[in-house]
Amino acid sequence: MTGWTLADVPDLTGRRALVTGVTSGLGEVTARELARAGAEVVLAARNREKLAGTAQSLRSEVPGARLVELQLDLADLSSVRRAAAAAAELGALDILVNNAGVMATPEERTRDGFELQLGTNHLGHFALTGLLLEPLAASGDARVVTVSSLMARTVRGMSLEDPRNPSGRYRKWNAYGQSKLANLLFTFELDRRARGAGLPVTAVAAHPGYTETNLVDNGMNMGRRTINGAIGVAVTSLVGQSVAQGATPQIRAAVEPGLAGGTYVGPQGPFEMHGAPGYVTPPRPARDPELAARLWELSERATGVSFP
Numbered sequence: 261m262t263g264w265t266l267a268d269v270p271d272l273t274g275r276r277a278l279v280t281g282v283t284s285g286l287g288e289v290t291a292r293e294l295a296r297a298g299a300e301v302v303l304a305a306r307n308r309e310k311l312a313g314t315a316q317s318l319r320s321e322v323p324g325a326r327l328v329e330l331q332l333d334l335a336d337l338s339s340v341r342r343a344a345a346a347a348a349e350l351g352a353l354d355i356l357v358n359n360a361g362v363m364a365t366p367e368e369r370t371r372d373g374f375e376l377q378l379g380t381n382h383l384g385h386f387a388l389t390g391l392l393l394e395p396l397a398a399s400g401d402a403r404v405v406t407v408s409s410l411m412a413r414t415v416r417g418m419s420l421e422d423p424r425n426p427s428g429r430y431r432k433w434n435a436y437g438q439s440k441l442a443n444l445l446f447t448f449e450l451d452r453r454a455r456g457a458g459l460p461v462t463a464v465a466a467h468p469g470y471t472e473t474n475l476v477d478n479g480m481n482m483g484r485r486t487i488n489g490a491i492g493v494a495v496t497s498l499v500g501q502s503v504a505q506g507a508t509p510q511i512r513a514a515v516e517p518g519l520a521g522g523t524y525v526g527p528q529g530p531f532e533m534h535g536a537p538g539y540v541t542p543p544r545p546a547r548d549p550e551l552a553a554r555l556w557e558l559s560e561r562a563t564g565v566s567f568p
């Protein structure tokens with residue numbers, strides 16, 4: 261494998277990072293590599309027991325790792341508010357990795373009544389980022405990385421309906437694709453707004469191609485066994501790249517010095533499915549500033565969090 265590798269991660273001593281969804285897959289590897297490079301890592305996860313288990317295994321993999329455990333359920337805005345307040349008490353935040361996500365779930369709602377995938381993948385992270393803007397700005401040079409997906413390319417646009425009251429038949433893959441398009445629209449709008457407000461915060465995005473994680477099992481199966489879910493798990497284990505490789509785009513996006521705001525990092529192999537991380541082109545709807553501004557307003561109204 262040529263190109264950017266984990267050996268290119270710079271020394272992060274003295275820096276603080278927060279990673280969401282650290283209990284498995286890409287989030288766990290991202291947290292581990294940031295800790296290995298010397299950053300203090302705030303491990304954010306919804307399940308306390310899993311979180312404690314992850315912290316324990318990271319401590320054994322990275323002796324001396326500086327870790328803080330933070331309970332965060334992105335599908336519950338009151339949890340997002342509590343977690344952001346606790347994280348803000350730690351002081352300046354240099355790196356925020358909005359990684360957690362669910363995919364192709366059966367139709368469900370968040371605690372606040374949002375469609376689950378948009379609510380978790382976009383609205384939860386939108387609120388978290390807004391509530392952390394002060395500690396991010398206090399860093400003097402902060403980076404916000406939001407993890408999107410190739411699936412953002414499969415949708416033509418974004419529904420701007422009330423996420424508490426979506427109309428029409430629920431289509432789980434469409435809902436996932438829209439939530440991942442929302443991750444990109446959010447990134448580019450955040451970057452524009454931060455620059456406009458003179459804030460030292462750079463927003464970038466990344467996607468992991470096709471990576472073998474628990475995402476299919478967590479989402480499509482949600483603890484139940486389904487035939488489609490079993491097929492999904494089998495296909496992922498056959499063609500997906502390793503988690504260590506799949507995490508490299510978001511790690512590069514988080515740590516590469518001087519990365520320009522609005523950069524999108526993804527695998528450079530065929531169809532961006534696997535390979536070393538490089539700069540990739542976002543799908544056309546993600547580059548529509550008017551759509552991004554409208555999604556931003558909707559997200560502010562839905563979450564009650566306004567920024568910058």
Ligand SMILES: NC(=O)c1ccc[n+]([C@@H]2O[C@H](COP(=O)([O-])OP(=O)(O)OC[C@H]3O[C@@H](n4cnc5c(N)ncnc54)[C@H](OP(=O)(O)O)[C@@H]3O)[C@@H](O)[C@H]2O)c1
Nearest residue numbers: 281283284285286333334335360361409470471473474475
């Ligand atoms: N794997 C791929 O090929 C692929 C492709 C494109 C994009 N992605 C994106 O990569 C990101 C990471 O996914 P992954 O592949 O690493 O999947 P994963 O192994 O299923 O990890 C997802 C993480 O998100 C957490 N999470 C889910 N709902 C949450 C909530 N309400 N609050 C807080 N945390 C929550 C999970 O926690 P629990 O352990 O408690 O469930 C888990 O830690 C996601 O944003 C996904 O959309 C992955």
